[in-house]
Amino acid sequence: MHTELDLKALQYPIGEFVSPENIDDKQVKEWIEDIALFPSRLIELVEELKDDELAYIYRPEGWSILQLIHHCADSHMNSFIRFKLALTEDTPTIRPYLEDKWAKCPDTLEMPIETSLQILTGLHARWSHLLNRLTEEGLKRTFVHPEHGKQFSLAEAIGMYAWHCYHHLAHVSLALKFKGEF
Structure with a gap:
């Protein structure tokens, strides 16, 4: 039986996102590169998987690889x-x-990963093109996320999504490592 600590490690295999206090240009460029390379990294992990492997989950009650890709x-x-x-x-x-409800929609559960x-x-390709052209002023622009009750700068959001890419690559890797058996 998995302990609560084990389950947290499976849920956040690379840890939770923590925004740096100061985000510099070098950090932003690294994050944008991570975002740009995500599709090729994901494809490399999943392109040869069979349907039964796409059903592997990364933790008890977690999403399948199929659901992760569509998510x-x-x-x-x-x-x-x-x-x-x-x-x-x-x-x-x-x-x-x-997200949890979207992960149970028919397109998420039934469509091939290629879509x-x-x-x-x-x-x-479009997103990284846009991000690479953001000015210092653009990186400071913000949006409000009502679930978190706070403003996020685009610089911080770039970091969150670079983290999100690695977070789910780690989930796919865990599902493959454990062959979905919990």
Whole structure:
């Protein structure tokens, strides 16, 4: 039986995101590179997987690899839109979505991973292009996330999504390591 500590480590295999107090240009560039490379890193991990392997979960009651891949497409599409809102509106309040419910929708449970891998490939190309062209002023633009009750700068959001990429790559790796058996 897994302990509560074990389950937390499985849920956050790379730890939880902690924003640096000071975010410098070098850090932002590294995060943007992580975002740009995410689709190819994910494809490398999953391109040869069979349907039974796509059903592997990374922790008890966790999502399957299939759900993780579709979740990344959903999450990153939402994030891209949040960035565009922050760049074109004054401190917009973004709309959260119910990730757990989205992960149970028919497209998430039934569609082949190639559909979301294509979305991620195109989306990350556009997203990283946009991020690489943000000025210092652009990086300071903010949006409000009502679930967290705070403003996030785009610089901080870049870091959160670079973390999100590695977070879910680690989940896929764990699911493959344990072959979904808990």
